[in-house]
Amino acid sequence: MLDLKVIRQNPEEIKTKLAKRNNTFAASIYEIVEIDKQKREIQQKADELKSRRNTLSKSVKSQEEAETIKLEVKAINEEINSLDALSTSLDQKLEDITLYIPNIPLDDIPVGKDETENKVIKHYPLTPLKVGAGKITAKSHWEIGEALGIIDFENSSRLSGTRFSTFIGQGAKLQRALIQFMLDEASANGYTEIAPPAIINGEILRGTGQLPKFAEDLYHLENTDQYLIPTAEVPLTGFYAAKPLNHDELPKRLCAYTPCFRSEAGAAGRDTRGLIRQHQFDKIELVHLCKPEESEAEHERLVSQAESILEKLELPYRRVLLCTGDMGFSAAKCYDLEVWFPSQGAYREISSCSNCTDFQARRLGLKFKRDAKSKPELLHTLNGSSLAVGRTWAAVVENYQFADKLGFRIPEALKKYLSFDEVV
RNA sequence: GGAGAGAUGGCUGAGUGGUCGAAAGCGGCACCCUGCUAAGGUGUUAUAUCCUUUAUGGGUAUCGAGGGUUCGAAUCCCUCUCUCUCCGCCA
Incomplete structure (x- = not known):
């Protein structure tokens, strides 16, 4: 959520910056400024009346005196x-509008309408390792996995529907x-490991920006305000x-392994095969909480941490800076x-x-104190995957597959966790 | 799931209709005292929001949340949430 004060003071600037995203929010901003103005006038009037009421009530010393002011205070109360x-109701309107306005992109974000205008920052390595000497003779991870009996899609859809999978044996x-x-x-890089609940209250989802706009992407538990x-x-x-x-205590760097649940509404027909798009998948997530002036550096650090996993797994990837039109709702950068x-x-x-700057912090009330005397300030929040496990599984299987036979090698970095170094 | 108790400021904990944004203690901060340390003294110490100014000042709201009674609510009534204890059930 954006700062109402900032909108009030620089509506034009906010409008211009938001216009870099796909939608225009000019009408919303205009509406906010208007409602906010009305609201403050009304608030002020009400406050004055309340002040008057308090003064009158405090002046009462006896039952008789009370009788004389009852009428006046009652009239005031009706007005209040x-x-x-x-x-x-104006507050409610304001909230209804502001909750649908995304974060403001940082100034260095390339302006663009969709993913075609994202900017590739780097490749690792420069040329992807292409199986079969540059030709697309590589098998998909589901072909390999199902042939090896280490993953199942058919039985899984019988159990749970489409977009579910089961890992078996060496696959698991x-x-x-x-x-x-x-x-x-x-952990080795200083992150605190957290094992959080997988069910969460709607209030927190509103805080992080998943609600109200993206309700259809969530699994909602019936008759509750809780979601997966x-x-x-x-x-x-x-x-x-x-x-x-x-x-x-800042910066706080947290990591967690959890399952993730997404309804993937609106993704019908996309990535219907394999592990790319599942309703349930595992993910290791990184979250940083930091002072505002640290967030850009923390962002670089966070993405480097995620990259290091890909590099240690020796998986070819590239880093892409999303353009304004492709960024998520809560993100400023x-x-x-992307893995090969x-x-x-x-x-x-x-x-x-x-980097969500103070967008989530404002709604969640995430604050810090610079020192013992200073007032609490909003902090900045950052998050990133390190990594999506299912997609990593798929990338390993595909990139490490043997050119001449069914099966794949285990990456060096994983060998200490496994009792086998290939799956055939 | 059943029964009971509770929720107050950073913490502990008073406060059952007005003088309460809230006693006291602890902690924090500032200053004083002190050769140093320890101890001691004095003061200060919530958040949000609006107005005016932006150094200060003032209004309003907030004692788990929401509603009600009242001239006036931390205090009385109702609903909800959460915590604790006991019982039942259960991985």
């Missing part, structure tokens, strides 16, 4: 009630090794909202990491690392 009701062990490896790497988490970003980011953090899938001859997203 109607003003308050009006003020509440590979998945577990990846999780262990990713968590160990994060679409990412560990939600519980991790929301965790420290209860009281202001001390400056010496976002890098995607030889069977598709394409890079596919495997991590998304966002």
Whole structure:
């Protein structure tokens, strides 16, 4: 959520900056400024009346005196009630509008309408390792996995519907090794490991920006205000909202392994095969909480952490700076990491690392104190995957497949977690 | 799931209709005292929002959340949420 004060003071600037995103929010901004103005006038009137009421009430010393002011205060109260009701409804309107306005892109974000205008920042290595000497002879991970009996899609859809999968035997062990490896790497780099709940209150989802706009992407538990988490970003980011953090606790760097649940509404027909787009998948998530002036550096650090996993797994990837039109709702700046899938001859997203500035913090009430005397300030939140486990599993299978036979090699970095070094 | 108790400022914990944004203690901060340390003294110490000014000042709201009674609510009533204890059930 954006700062109402900032909108009030620089509506034109905010409008211009938001216009870089796909939609225009000019009408919303205009409406906010108008409603906000009305609201403050009403609020002021109500406050004056309340002040008058308080003064009168305090002056009462005896029952007789009370009798004389009853009428006046009652009249005042009626007026206060109607003003308050009006003020509440205007607040509600303001919230209804502001909750649908995305974060403002940082100034250095390339302006563009969709993913075609994203900017590739780097390749690792410069040329992807192409199986079969540059030709797309590589098999897909589902062909390999199903042939080896280490993953199942058919039975899984009978159990749970489409877009579910089951890992079997060495496939399951590979998945577990990846999780262990990713968590160990994060811990070794100073991250605090967190194991949060997978069910979360709607309030927190509103705080992080998944609600209200993206409700259809979530699994909602019936007759409750609870949802299955679409990412560990939600519980991790929301965790420290209860009281202001001390400056010496920052930056906080958290990592968590959780399952993630997404309804993938609107994705019908896309990536219907394989592990790319599942309703349930595992992910290791990184979340940083930091002072505003640190967030850009923390962002670079976070994305480097995610990249290091790909590099240690020796998977070809590239880093992409998302353009204004392709960025997520809460992000002010976002890098995607895309891993090479030889069977598709394409890079596919495997991590998304966002700097959300104070957008989530404002709604969640995430604050810190610079020192013992200073007032609590909003902090900045960042999040990124390190990495999406299912997609990593698929990338390993595809990139490490044997050119001349069915099967694949285990990456060097994972060998200490497994009792086998190839799957055939 | 059943029964009971509770929710107050950074913490502990008073406060059952007005003088309460809230006692006291602890902690924090500032200053004083002190050769140093320890101890001691004095003061200060919530958040949000609006107005005016932007150094200060003032209004309003907030004692788990929401509603109600009242001239006036931390205090009385109702609903909800959460915590604790006991019982039941259960991985």
